[in-house]
Amino acid sequence: MTDPTANPLAKLNRQHIKQHFSHAAPSYDEAAVLQKTVADRVDERLSLTTIETHTILDIGAGTGFLTEKLIARYSNANIFAIDLSFSMLQQAQPRLKQARFPQLGNALNQTLNKTLGQTLTQKTAATAINADAYQLPFADQSIDLITSNLMLQWCDDLDAVFQEFRRVLRPEGLLMFTTFGPDTLKELRQAWKEADPKQEHVNQFIDMHDIGDALIRAGFGQPVMDVERFTLIYDQPIKVLKDLKAIGATHANKNRGQGLMGKTRFQTMLNAYEAQRQNKKIPATYEVVHGHAWASSEQLKGPNRNKSRHIELSLEAFSQQVKRQK
Numbered sequence: 001m002t003d004p005t006a007n008p009l010a011k012l013n014r015q016h017i018k019q020h021f022s023h024a025a026p027s028y029d030e031a032a033v034l035q036k037t038v039a040d041r042v043d044e045r046l047s048l049t050t051i052e053t054h055t056i057l058d059i060g061a062g063t064g065f066l067t068e069k070l071i072a073r074y075s076n077a078n079i080f081a082i083d084l085s086f087s088m089l090q091q092a093q094p095r096l097k098q099a100r101f102p103q104l105g106n107a108l109n110q111t112l113n114k115t116l117g118q119t120l121t122q123k124t125a126a127t128a129i130n131a132d133a134y135q136l137p138f139a140d141q142s143i144d145l146i147t148s149n150l151m152l153q154w155c156d157d158l159d160a161v162f163q164e165f166r167r168v169l170r171p172e173g174l175l176m177f178t179t180f181g182p183d184t185l186k187e188l189r190q191a192w193k194e195a196d197p198k199q200e201h202v203n204q205f206i207d208m209h210d211i212g213d214a215l216i217r218a219g220f221g222q223p224v225m226d227v228e229r230f231t232l233i234y235d236q237p238i239k240v241l242k243d244l245k246a247i248g249a250t251h252a253n254k255n256r257g258q259g260l261m262g263k264t265r266f267q268t269m270l271n272a273y274e275a276q277r278q279n280k281k282i283p284a285t286y287e288v289v290h291g292h293a294w295a296s297s298e299q300l301k302g303p304n305r306n307k308s309r310h311i312e313l314s315l316e317a318f319s320q321q322v323k324r325q326k
């Protein structure tokens, strides 16, 4: 008999996740400063890869920060923005369009775009699909590139989701993603621990080594992982919570207590967070895990490999490694 508590992360409620993001969809863009920055970082990394792309999936596309970049970068590809929340995809609509002069090729469009901007029409450049990352409505081996920016932290069964990504990727197709690591929101987690030690109030995030292992188990080759740390600073602890709510990142644990949280307990948490003030500001740490891997069984051999069969390297080393693969 399997122990349902064996995987500490196997307890996210997908229905809650969908509801939270749908509710937050109108306020998402304004608060999602980090998500936008990280989407830019993913785009920078894509600039270092050479991969033939006909069909691309951006999974957990949200309001389309990364999809918009993909449209600009891969102007001839079929791009699909996939999200569990229909409302997020509705917000993405303006970004999924691209100014084009009707009936003309892309190179010409770009020239005309500059001179005749006002006469251009909007054409849908990416297709929005309301679907779950665990069940992609695509055929086996039909996709060249999968991107996913800050969605995987909402998937408690990484093995299943990576297997699904692997299923749809063609041989030598590329998966490039970001997710959050365990240090993310460590100040808020600590504050809650002091105020309410028996209950979990902040989602848990998987360590990058475990993510790398899950990629290998799903049949990916050459996984490369690294971590980038960001600290957002706020005037008040309550602002951290407001921002999290505005982007839909509210706690989605199935075991979460249903009762109303006492005001005293909430205030104790705010006080505990306040005690972590540094240089007159309230910090909120984000550990962003960047990863990419290829849909091939070949696994990277080399000096940086550790026991968990994936490598860790800096962005500089990453670009060197990608150049070598060209």
Ligand SMILES: C[S@@+](CC[C@H](N)C(=O)[O-])C[C@H]1O[C@@H](n2cnc3c(N)ncnc32)[C@H](O)[C@@H]1O
Pocket: 017, 018, 021, 032, 035, 036, 039, 059, 060, 061, 062, 063, 064, 065, 066, 082, 083, 084, 085, 088, 131, 132, 133, 134, 148, 149, 150, 151, 154, 155
């Ligand atoms: C933090 S947002 C990131 C959105 C976007 N990638 C960005 O960078 O702004 C996470 C998104 O993942 C979506 N999501 C969560 N779980 C999902 C799943 N199982 N399948 C598809 N989308 C999912 C949410 O609805 C939300 O839009």
